[in-house]
Amino acid sequence: MSLPALLVLGACALLLVWALLLLLRGLLWRHGRLEPGWRRLTLIACERPTPELLRLRLRARLGLPLPAFRPGQHLLVAAPALPGERRAPRRAYSLAQWTGRPREYELLIRREAGGQVSRRLYDGLRPGQRLEIGLPRGHFSPAEQEADSLVLVAGGVGITPMLAMAQWAAARGLPFALFWTVRQSAELVYARELWALAQRPGARVQLHVTGEPEIASEAPWAALLRAGRLPLSDLPPPRPGQQLFLCAGSTFSAWLKQSLHEAGWPDAAVHEEAFAVAAPISGGPFDVACAEQQLSWTGGSLLSLLESRPGLAPSAECRAGSCGSCRMRLLDGQVQWLLEKPQDLAPGELLACACVPGSALRLAPV
Numbered sequence: 001m002s003l004p005a006l007l008v009l010g011a012c013a014l015l016l017v018w019a020l021l022l023l024l025r026g027l028l029w030r031h032g033r034l035e036p037g038w039r040r041l042t043l044i045a046c047e048r049p050t051p052e053l054l055r056l057r058l059r060a061r062l063g064l065p066l067p068a069f070r071p072g073q074h075l076l077v078a079a080p081a082l083p084g085e086r087r088a089p090r091r092a093y094s095l096a097q098w099t100g101r102p103r104e105y106e107l108l109i110r111r112e113a114g115g116q117v118s119r120r121l122y123d124g125l126r127p128g129q130r131l132e133i134g135l136p137r138g139h140f141s142p143a144e145q146e147a148d149s150l151v152l153v154a155g156g157v158g159i160t161p162m163l164a165m166a167q168w169a170a171a172r173g174l175p176f177a178l179f180w181t182v183r184q185s186a187e188l189v190y191a192r193e194l195w196a197l198a199q200r201p202g203a204r205v206q207l208h209v210t211g212e213p214e215i216a217s218e219a220p221w222a223a224l225l226r227a228g229r230l231p232l233s234d235l236p237p238p239r240p241g242q243q244l245f246l247c248a249g250s251t252f253s254a255w256l257k258q259s260l261h262e263a264g265w266p267d268a269a270v271h272e273e274a275f276a277v278a279a280p281i282s283g284g285p286f287d288v289a290c291a292e293q294q295l296s297w298t299g300g301s302l303l304s305l306l307e308s309r310p311g312l313a314p315s316a317e318c319r320a321g322s323c324g325s326c327r328m329r330l331l332d333g334q335v336q337w338l339l340e341k342p343q344d345l346a347p348g349e350l351l352a353c354a355c356v357p358g359s360a361l362r363l364a365p366v
């Protein structure tokens with residue numbers, strides 16, 4: 001072949017590669033730009049096993065692999081935007097179904113009566129829709145601890161990180177005991193997976209149903225069922241090398257942490273996932289001024305106070321002091337931190353989800 005013909009052929013090949021790259025980019029980013037670290041995934045399954053629970057499975061276009069996650073990590077999920085809404089609200093949800101090389105993400109979400117995001121997701125999502133999600137993150141993970149065995153305690157949708165941890169432990173041959181408490185047996189959406197895990201050497205699983213005195217089921221996993229609350233005596237006693245992970249509602253968690261403390265569990269061996277910082281229920285009263293509005297704080301976090309007035313609250317993605325999205329400027333007054341103050345905050349800034357007033361305050365958006 002002559003040199004000019006080779007040059008023309010080479011140029012055509014380059015043009016073809018360029019066109020293919022443009023096409024691929026168009027496919028992946030068809031709906032506009034996303035913030036760094038965010039992506040759009042397709043909802044391939046969307047089930048509502050009870051009037052409160054939403055089970056979602058998400059996949060990338062073309063089934064491409066997704067970023068790996070550590071068991072116990074969570075995703076930020078943006079609610080589908082309403083017409084005219086500049087930035088849809090976001091919330092953190094734990095990932096279920098751990099695997100070292102994920103091609104899907106799975107979430108189990110409870111529809112909260114006052115939940116800005118969970119209600120929109122539960123009421124509006126359909127298979128095939130695209131959802132915007134952030135990268136997996138969070139430090140609530142046994143992968144960050146030295147442990148020779150795990151005790152996993154879940155209440156309700158708190159099972160999502162615990163299922164992931166049990167799957168991770170089983171893959172490593174690490175002994176674990178998992179205790180899951182729900183109100184109704186219809187909520188036991190991962191019973192089959194847990195039954196399979198319970199067959200592994202070194203595994204123990206108990207499923208507690210508090211709202212049904214008798215549970216009739218012919219499923220094999222019925223052998224794991226217990227009626228009534230989890231008795232503390234069923235938990236293994238504390239011993240060195242054993243780490244306990246807890247994800248449940250605030251009342252159950254408070255009871256369990258107190259009981260574990262009294263039973264001799266070292267605080268450092270008990271890890272709790274909380275998507276809200278525990279704030280005093282009452283306090284003050286203190287005046288809080290923000291964006292020319294006057295409020296009175298008498299308890300709860302600063303964030304909950306600001307959320308009581310439309311348009312006043314900053315966006316709050318994790319509600320647990322880790323994402324920084326609820327930063328505000330403190331113009332005047334003193335606050336008390338409910339968590340250790342993050343190092344990377346600019347002088348004069350606070351996190352509304354992690355602070356309460358220690359005096360009258362003047363705040364401004366960042």
Ligand code: FES
Nearest residue numbers: 319321324326353
């Ligand atoms: S909401 Fe994430 S730090 Fe406050």
